[in-house]
Amino acid sequence: MRKMETRWGIMLAILGILGYFLWNFGPMVASFTLAFTDWGIAGNPRFVGIENFKELFDDFIFKKSLWVTFYFGIGSVISSGITAFITALLLNQSIRFKSLFRTIFFLPAIVPAIANSVIWLWLFNPTFGLLNSILQTLRLPTFEWIYNENQVIPSLILMSAWQMGYIMVIFLAGLQGIPQQLYEAVSIDGGNWWHRFRYITVPMMTPTFFFQTVMGLIGALQGFVQPYVMTNGGPNYASTFVVYYIYQNAFRYGKMGYACAISTIFFLIILGLTILIFKTAPFWVYYEAEKGR
Amino acid sequence: MNKRIIGKVLLYIFIILSSLIFALPFIWLLRSSFMETGQIFILPPEWIPKPFRWQNYKEALSVYPFGRYFLNNLTIVFLVELGVLLTSTIVAFSFSRLRWKGRDLLFILLLTALMVPYAVTLIPTFILWKALKSIDTYRPLIIPAWFGGGMFNIFLLRQFFLTIPYELDESAYIDGASPLRVLFQIVLPLSKPALLTVSIFTFMGVWGDVLGPVVYLNSTEKYTLAVALANFVSTYTGQWNYLMAASVVVTLPPLILFFIGQRFFVQGITLTGLRG
Amino acid sequence: MPEVAKIFEKNNPGITVKAMHIPWGEYIAKVSAMLAGGAPPTLGYTMETIALDWAEKGELLDILPLIRKDPDPAIKMENRLPSIAFWYDKKRKTLGTSVAAEVMIIWYNKEIFDKAGVPYPPTDPTKWTWKKFVDTATKLTVDVNGKHPNEPGFDHNKVQTFGVAFGNWYMVWFPFIWSNGGDLCDPTGRIPTINKKEAVEGLQALVDLIYKYKVAPTPAQLGALPAYHIALQTKRVAMVIDGQWSLLELGRLVKAGQLKLGVAPLPILKRPVTGVIGNPIGIYTKAVKDKPEVLDAAWKFYKFLNNSETVIELIRTGLWMPIQKWWYTDPEYIKKWIEDTGIHPPEYKEAVIDYTLKYAKPVPVYYLRNFDKINDIMYQELSNAFLGKISVQSACDEIAKKIAPLLAGRYDK
Numbered sequence: 001m002r003k004m005e006t007r008w009g010i011m012l013a014i015l016g017i018l019g020y021f022l023w024n025f026g027p028m029v030a031s032f033t034l035a036f037t038d039w040g041i042a043g044n045p046r047f048v049g050i051e052n053f054k055e056l057f058d059d060f061i062f063k064k065s066l067w068v069t070f071y072f073g074i075g076s077v078i079s080s081g082i083t084a085f086i087t088a089l090l091l092n093q094s095i096r097f098k099s100l101f102r103t104i105f106f107l108p109a110i111v112p113a114i115a116n117s118v119i120w121l122w123l124f125n126p127t128f129g130l131l132n133s134i135l136q137t138l139r140l141p142t143f144e145w146i147y148n149e150n151q152v153i154p155s156l157i158l159m160s161a162w163q164m165g166y167i168m169v170i171f172l173a174g175l176q177g178i179p180q181q182l183y184e185a186v187s188i189d190g191g192n193w194w195h196r197f198r199y200i201t202v203p204m205m206t207p208t209f210f211f212q213t214v215m216g217l218i219g220a221l222q223g224f225v226q227p228y229v230m231t232n233g234g235p236n237y238a239s240t241f242v243v244y245y246i247y248q249n250a251f252r253y254g255k256m257g258y259a260c261a262i263s264t265i266f267f268l269i270i271l272g273l274t275i276l277i278f279k280t281a282p283f284w285v286y287y288e289a290e291k292g293r
Numbered sequence: 294m295n296k297r298i299i300g301k302v303l304l305y306i307f308i309i310l311s312s313l314i315f316a317l318p319f320i321w322l323l324r325s326s327f328m329e330t331g332q333i334f335i336l337p338p339e340w341i342p343k344p345f346r347w348q349n350y351k352e353a354l355s356v357y358p359f360g361r362y363f364l365n366n367l368t369i370v371f372l373v374e375l376g377v378l379l380t381s382t383i384v385a386f387s388f389s390r391l392r393w394k395g396r397d398l399l400f401i402l403l404l405t406a407l408m409v410p411y412a413v414t415l416i417p418t419f420i421l422w423k424a425l426k427s428i429d430t431y432r433p434l435i436i437p438a439w440f441g442g443g444m445f446n447i448f449l450l451r452q453f454f455l456t457i458p459y460e461l462d463e464s465a466y467i468d469g470a471s472p473l474r475v476l477f478q479i480v481l482p483l484s485k486p487a488l489l490t491v492s493i494f495t496f497m498g499v500w501g502d503v504l505g506p507v508v509y510l511n512s513t514e515k516y517t518l519a520v521a522l523a524n525f526v527s528t529y530t531g532q533w534n535y536l537m538a539a540s541v542v543v544t545l546p547p548l549i550l551f552f553i554g555q556r557f558f559v560q561g562i563t564l565t566g567l568r569g
Numbered sequence: 570m571p572e573v574a575k576i577f578e579k580n581n582p583g584i585t586v587k588a589m590h591i592p593w594g595e596y597i598a599k600v601s602a603m604l605a606g607g608a609p610p611t612l613g614y615t616m617e618t619i620a621l622d623w624a625e626k627g628e629l630l631d632i633l634p635l636i637r638k639d640p641d642p643a644i645k646m647e648n649r650l651p652s653i654a655f656w657y658d659k660k661r662k663t664l665g666t667s668v669a670a671e672v673m674i675i676w677y678n679k680e681i682f683d684k685a686g687v688p689y690p691p692t693d694p695t696k697w698t699w700k701k702f703v704d705t706a707t708k709l710t711v712d713v714n715g716k717h718p719n720e721p722g723f724d725h726n727k728v729q730t731f732g733v734a735f736g737n738w739y740m741v742w743f744p745f746i747w748s749n750g751g752d753l754c755d756p757t758g759r760i761p762t763i764n765k766k767e768a769v770e771g772l773q774a775l776v777d778l779i780y781k782y783k784v785a786p787t788p789a790q791l792g793a794l795p796a797y798h799i800a801l802q803t804k805r806v807a808m809v810i811d812g813q814w815s816l817l818e819l820g821r822l823v824k825a826g827q828l829k830l831g832v833a834p835l836p837i838l839k840r841p842v843t844g845v846i847g848n849p850i851g852i853y854t855k856a857v858k859d860k861p862e863v864l865d866a867a868w869k870f871y872k873f874l875n876n877s878e879t880v881i882e883l884i885r886t887g888l889w890m891p892i893q894k895w896w897y898t899d900p901e902y903i904k905k906w907i908e909d910t911g912i913h914p915p916e917y918k919e920a921v922i923d924y925t926l927k928y929a930k931p932v933p934v935y936y937l938r939n940f941d942k943i944n945d946i947m948y949q950e951l952s953n954a955f956l957g958k959i960s961v962q963s964a965c966d967e968i969a970k971k972i973a974p975l976l977a978g979r980y981d982k
Contacts, residue, residue, distance in 0.1 A: 107318065208453075524590055
């Protein structure tokens with residue numbers, strides 16, 4: 001059995017491994033190598049040793065963007081994860097027009113970025129935006145939202161909770177994957193909805209949560225387009241994400257080598273976090289297929 | 294009984310109210326597509342087009358050969374979907390239901406493909422495809438999909454495959470089945486929601502991709518809808534009503550696909566042959 | 570642009586132009602990839618901020634030798650507007666000029682002026698004083714209760730019509746910094762002067778329009794306004810500080826009879842001055858190297874694009890301004906440019922054409938190293954000043970400190 005599994009395992013994984021080494025490995029190594037050069041796309045790369053990495057330590061934009069990126073990344077993984085899970089649970093019940101509602105909740109993920117931006121520029125507007133109007137009616141304090149350097153990231157996290165369509169779909173699919181028998185077994189034993197939720201839904205969903213944690217973090221750390229359209233990275237760098245800064249260095253500042261150095265450091269951080277999350281998996285992720293193996 | 298009804302009513306009110314918020318951008322887009330440019334960006338937004346301009350659609354769609362771009366898109370999407378569904382399932386199966394040495398370490402290594410920003414890998418990747426004489430062809434957009442279909446999909450499927458009890462495979466192996474047969478006859482039939490999820494995401498990813506086609510294609514006639522739409526913005530600056538009409542048209546296929554596709558997310562799978 | 574290529578092909582049999590239409594958001598990534606891959610386009614639009622860097626490193630062709638060999642007067646540097654020239658290597662090499670000039674001016678809606686009984690701005694910038702400008706803007710700014718900013722009870726949060734609108738970006742900053750006698754850095758391009766009194770006061774004048782005189786929208790209010798041409802048409806704004814290029818969109822409204830458009834120079838703080846900008850077209854060295862026939866064809870196309878006569882349609886629609894000097898001095902050419910277009914307002918000749926020739930100054934993109942990054946830093950630091958959170962002085966002090974290591978001299982010196 002073991003031998004059979006090893007042989008087949010490598011054979012079936014080979015396409016993925018090959019794909020990685022054909023299309024990803026080379027460019028990745030190239031970018032790590034370029035991190036030790038001074039290159040601006042024009043001209044030829046010049047080896048500069050660890051100059052770029054030294055420069056990083058004095059680069060206030062890099063340092064700020066690192067903080068901003070993790071603040072947003074962790075915040076948005078949590079906020080969009082929770083929103084998506086609640087929505088998926090609601091839309092997995094037997095309610096009317098389920099298809100329609102599911103589609104509607106997925107809409108922000110489909111429409112062009114411009115539509116999302118305009119809507120949120122309106123919602124966030126301090127003087128006549130919808131959010132402040134609601135807060136005013138409820139006699140709650142109002143905010144300056146994206147026009148304040150301390151409030152811009154919480155605002156963008158709020159917005160990302162609303163753009164959770166993708167995660168909702170993954171969670172819905174996860175909920176479908178839970179065998180009905182398990183719920184029936186709990187009911188037979190006299191369990192109520194809370195027992196079903198706590199002892200079946202949640203543990204059976206942990207593989208999906210795990211996926212969302214890892215991919216959400218990688219994705220949130222990498223994305224910058226939507227926030228950039230709305231805030232231009234400001235005010236005062238408060239929404240300048242690392243990846244945006246990498247892009248600027250690579251294509252606009254003529255500092256591709258430096259961009260590669262930033263991305264190398266950034267890569268190592270993400271890799272470390274990913275390994276950390278993987279290490280925690282045995283403590284909280286329940287894999288039915290691993291049971292008794 | 295009464296309590297149940299009140300609960301249901303509250304549930305519906307909650308869902309309807311929140312769905313309004315989620316529908317906002319699409320409603321905004323749709324009504325913009327019937328407006329004159331002057332009315333589109335008035336804030337707070339106006340919701341009724343005045344005057345109502347059907348002709349935005351006619352005029353917007355006559356700007357580019359949208360039919361051709363649509364076909365280009367379909368070709369790419371079809372070939373990518375095929376590659377992704379076929380290969381990502383096989384690779385994910387190996388990483389979840391077969392045990393072999395170094396499997397989990399290798400998995401994390403493959404995941405690193407997603408951790409380097411495209412800004413620094415774009416140029417080396419481009420040079421690679423150029424060396425393969427594939428610039429101005431669809432190859433760079435399609436071929437990678439046939440090599441595992443990307444780590445996002447492999448990872449997603451892996452997680453789903455791991456929720457299916459292993460006893461099912463075990464009994465099949467005892468009956469002399471090969472791993473491929475286990476994959477196609479036992480695991481995949483139980484993974485329809487996951488496969489559907491992968492298909493929808495793949496479709497949307499390809500459909501909306503601007504950077505890929507722009508970087509690898511040189512001939513305008515090979516462009517896709519998303520590129521045409523992006524070009525529309527820079528060429529017809531200010532004519533937002535046409536842009537909105539074109540955007541609605543480009544948004545519809547994924548929307549319809551999702552609407553139809555999610556119907557297959559039906560409550561719960563039923564396992565057969567599972568020893569309780 | 571593809572249409573322009575077709576006209577060129579018709580006039581130059583034997584040369585085919587394969588036009589690539591690239592979305593602007595992906596343009597720089599695409600061209601960079603082509604360049605790094607060793608197969609750049611033959612010629613193309615180049616981002617102003619990166620053009621000189623690429624030229625200096627030899628990726629873009631120095632066209633001075635080609636200009637010398639060519640008798641065509643339209644291509645000679647001395648016949649083109651000096652304010653849009655890209656020089657490098659101590660002015661021994663050049664990329665030519667921007668393919669079109671775009672000057673910063675004020676567009677306004679005449680109906681708003683008429684209704685308020687306020688005289689139109691003068692077309693001679695020396696008469697368009699700051700005081701007159703602020704007075705005009707104050708009279709034109711009205712809140713929903715019909716109150717002006719200088720009246721008690723005026724509500725800045727409920728403004729019906731703003732007197733003037735402007736964005737937070739370099740084409741707005743520099744004319745006012747210069748007009749007040751300041752500058753970003755010293756003439757060598759190595760020492761920051763942005764935190765000196767003159768420069769700070771120039772920027773302060775802009776911020777004062779928002780918070781002191783309350784005649785301009787805050788950044789949040791600006792974000793809620795539609796695009797400038799719509800804001801003017803719908804009377805949300807009476808005047809906008811913007812580029813000439815907006816005439817393309819404004820012109821459509823004028824032709825449709827939906828806007829009575831006027832144009833004026835920028836108001837002055839101490840002296841009249843404005844900024845000018847425009848993308849250059851570069852010839853890529855690798856694409857023409859050792860291929861004399863390709864170079865020959867590329868040069869013909871370059872000349873075609875850089876001759877305002879042949880691209881006159883783009884000029885008459887309002888998108889571009891010509892680049893040869895005679896378009897600004899010779900009445901015959903001016904006629905060809907603006908007569909019977911149906912969109913150029915009557916003040917255009919004085920407020921734009923004469924103004925550009927006399928008072929337009931190149932912005933630092935044309936000569937300063939690392940300008941793109943310096944610009945980003947200025948934008949970020951000034952964003953809090955434009956939001957009214959910090960003083961312009963402290964923003965400028967921060968800028969001076971942060972850009973000091975980036976000031977590495979000029980391309981043309």
